[in-house]
Amino acid sequence: MTYLPREQYELIEQTMPIACVDFVPVRTAAAGHREVGLILRKSPFGEVWCHLGGRIQRGETIRDALQRHAVDTLGVRLVLEEDPQPARVHQWFPRDLQPDLTIDHGDDPRKHAIGLSFVVELDGDPAPQNEALDFTFVPANALPRPMWPGSARLIALLLGDYAS
Numbered sequence: 001m002t003y004l005p006r007e008q009y010e011l012i013e014q015t016m017p018i019a020c021v022d023f024v025p026v027r028t029a030a031a032g033h034r035e036v037g038l039i040l041r042k043s044p045f046g047e048v049w050c051h052l053g054g055r056i057q058r059g060e061t062i063r064d065a066l067q068r069h070a071v072d073t074l075g076v077r078l079v080l081e082e083d084p085q086p087a088r089v090h091q092w093f094p095r096d097l098q099p100d101l102t103i104d105h106g107d108d109p110r111k112h113a114i115g116l117s118f119v120v121e122l123d124g125d126p127a128p129q130n131e132a133l134d135f136t137f138v139p140a141n142a143l144p145r146p147m148w149p150g151s152a153r154l155i156a157l158l159l160g161d162y163a164s
Contacts, residue, residue, distance in 0.1 A: 007131055013111040020125060022053035022090060022115035023078070025122045025137075033139055036155055037126065039073060039133040044109045047133065050148035052153060053115065062086075065149045072163060073132045076124035084115040090154050104157060106150020119158050 005014070012018075052073055055161030056065040061120045063084055070078045091106040092115060093099065106115075128135040138144055140159055143152050 005059075010097050017112045018052055019056045020092075020113045020115045020116040021056060021069060022051055022154065023066060023069070024051045024118070024158055025078075025121045025126075026119055026140075026159075027121070027137060029137070030137070034159070035137040035143075036140050036143075036159070037122065037135060037137050038144070038151075039128060040136075041131045041134040042133065045146065045148065047145045048146045048148045048151075050151040052132075055113075056116075066118065066120070070122070072130050073127055073128070074122070074126035074135060076122050078122050079121040084118060087119055087158050088117040088154075090115040090117045090144050090150075090157070092150065104153055106148070106154060108150075114153075117154060117158055138152060 002141065004087075026039070029035050037050055040047060040049055043050070052069060054065075054069045056062065063080055063082070066078055066080060066084065069151050070076055090106060091103070091117070092106040092111070092113040094109050094112065095107065097112055098105065098107075126135050136144075143155065
């Protein structure tokens with residue numbers, strides 16, 4: 001993959017939406033309740049808990065983008081179909097571009113992003129690395145705080161009303 005100089009990439013982020021993958025690892029706890037995996041990361045909002053993901057690179061399949069972000073952030077692969085399809089397409093906007101609509105969307109001060117959003121299963125034992133300061137599974141209905149603005153809502157939308 002070819003990487004752009006930071007200045008060029010920032011210009012692109014300021015002028016067009018960025019295609020991304022968003023994913024939430026899930027598992028069933030011993031007590032039978034559903035748990036979601038979250039990372040703790042540094043962000044424009046300080047240290048926050050959030051779902052995982054990132055941009056899709058040119059020439060990269062959605063499956064490969066999901067796997068790359070899982071390996072880079074947790075050191076594990078995901079259990080995926082050959083051609084995974086998102087459970088939801090979620091939009092992320094900087095505050096100055098947020099639509100005056102009643103649609104669900106997330107906040108991202110860095111860029112306007114279109115997130116292909118997935119519920120996934122991990123293949124292996126996660127070990128936080130790179131952007132992940134920590135990783136934990138938590139009950140879907142008891143998310144930690146602080147959360148990246150919009151991340152809790154995305155999880156609720158992906159899991160139905162299970163997590164709010």
